[in-house]
Amino acid sequence: MAVTTLQADLLPADAPADAGRRNLLLLIQLRWFAVGGQLITIEVVRSVLGIALPLVPLLAAVLLLVAVNLLSLPLLRRRRDVTNRELTLALLLDVAVLAWQLHFTGGIANPFAPLFLLQVVLGAILLSQRAAWAVAVATLATLLAQSLWTKPLPLPAPYAADPLQLYLRGSFVCFALIAVLLLVFVTRTARNLTERDAALAQVRQRAAEDDHIVRMGLLASGAAHELGTPLASLAVLIGDWRRLPQLAAEEDLQEDLADMEAAVQRCKAIVSSILMAAGEARGTVTEFTSVRAFLQAIVAEWRSNATGRMPAELAFADHFGQPDVPIIADPALRQVIGNAIDNAVEVSPDWVGLTALRARGQLVLEVSDRGPGFDPAMLQSFGRPYHSTKGRAGGGVGLFLLVNVLRKMGGAASARNNPEGGATVRMEIPLVALAPTGHDLSVDG
Known part of the structure; x- marks a missing residue:
């Protein structure tokens, strides 16, 4: 019309x-x-x-x-x-x-x-x-x-x-008109109301998730206060043991101590990542960097700590293009990207791929693995807390934090199974959400 x-x-x-x-x-x-x-x-x-x-x-x-x-x-x-x-x-x-x-x-x-x-x-x-x-x-x-x-x-x-004949003809036209209008407009109105109810349900779900994040942040804050001192003590003791002359010649013991030290540092990083994802970064100083330097730092950090995790290969494909974009390094984003890589390593210990590209003013990151992939139920409930196939308590929290951190930045996260096997987690982050104030991001490579 x-x-x-x-x-x-x-x-x-x-x-x-x-x-x-x-x-x-x-x-x-x-x-x-x-x-x-x-x-x-x-x-x-x-x-x-x-x-x-x-x-x-x-x-x-x-x-x-x-x-x-x-x-x-x-x-x-x-x-x-x-x-x-x-x-x-x-x-x-x-x-x-x-x-x-x-x-x-x-x-x-x-x-x-x-x-x-x-x-x-x-x-x-x-x-x-x-x-x-x-x-x-x-x-x-x-x-x-x-x-x-x-x-x-x-x-x-x-x-x-005989006015009745004229009235009956007009009544027939009126009935047909009412039937058509009710069918067209009432159906469309009902659809509008259904979409409104669905939108309200989504808002309620997000409010519940935000409340869940707040409660997680409070619990993590308490855990950080309780665990900070013993973890620091363990790190000092392990460092002292590694420097003892009588243990320096024991190569196997030195490797075990190195693994223990990496595990302690990993525990500290996990606590910090939960705090930062909940909006409580622990004394993190704002860092000005660029997209490429930000990603390279994440890859370098993961590779340097890989010996304490699993012997996986992290293949980084940088397709972001030119020009590079200055950004403010977001600690929460750094942590959830690392968590996505860690999740991929758990199911694919031999190889994990990280691809970076730019599309429609967004930084797009894809973490791929060669594991068994997500089952259909997981893809349907992707990002919900405690929905996981790992079979342990607390599973699924990492993906939940990933989805919510990106959503608060105006981005999105999704997952898919690859035809050749394995799965890919896709992260889309608006560059404007990371850019310093007043910087022009109109150039899109």
Whole structure:
């Protein structure tokens, strides 16, 4: 429909998916349909049926509907939501206009009087219970007034003798019109409400996840205070043992001590990563760097500690391109990227791949492995806390933190199984979220 296309062009492309706003747009479309139908009906009644109509009040009502629609479209461009009161006023306006037109065309004897049912049904779907009853009462009062004070419409000779036949034909057209409008507009309205409920459910889920992160941060903070001192003591003792002359010649023991020292440092890093992902970075100083230097530092750190984890090969493919982009190194992002690599190492100890590229102003990182891949249930619940196939308590927290850290930065995380085997975790981070204030990121390689 040309009218629908015009409205879509007038509305901003990034309009929020608000049910009230879209329902008002449906009412505007319904008015355009009513304007076209009324003009056609007036012309058919005058030219084909030969019935004289009061054109001035009828055309004035049509012009009022056109004016209201034209004024409503710029309002929808500026407004982000539509209240229940505004939808109620819009429906009451439609009731008043229909009542005005029926008053001059036979009142309740007009076969199109049942069109009031359309406003009642839409009110029941779109409005609150009190507002819906207000619309229903308004239509009943209008019909009562039509039966008491409206003058009958004079009919020409062919219809004056048997007005019932004309009424029945008009009633058939009215029924078909109501059926079509209810099918089209009520179905679309119900879809809008369903999408709104789904959006609200997603907001509630994110609120619950944010609350979960806060509680994790509090628990991690307490654990850090409790574990900080013993971990530091262990690190000092292991360092002293490695420097003892009587142990220096024991190569096997030195390797074991090195592994123990790496494990202690790893425990410290895990505690810090949980704190940073929860928004409580432990005294981390802001570091200005670039995308390429940031990624190379992560790879170098992982490779330097790899001997304390597993003998896996980390293959880094840098496709970010030129120019490099200055950023502020985010400790939480560094940790969750490391966690994604660690998860891949657990299922693919021989090889893990890290690929970096730039797409649509985003840093895209892909961590690939040659493991068994994710099962379908894991892909469906990717990023939910404690959803894991590792079979141990607390599994899935790393992916949960990854998803939420990226989401807070305006990015996203996803996972897929590769056709050739293994799986890939994809991270998308907007470069603008990492850039220093005032830096231009318009160049996209």
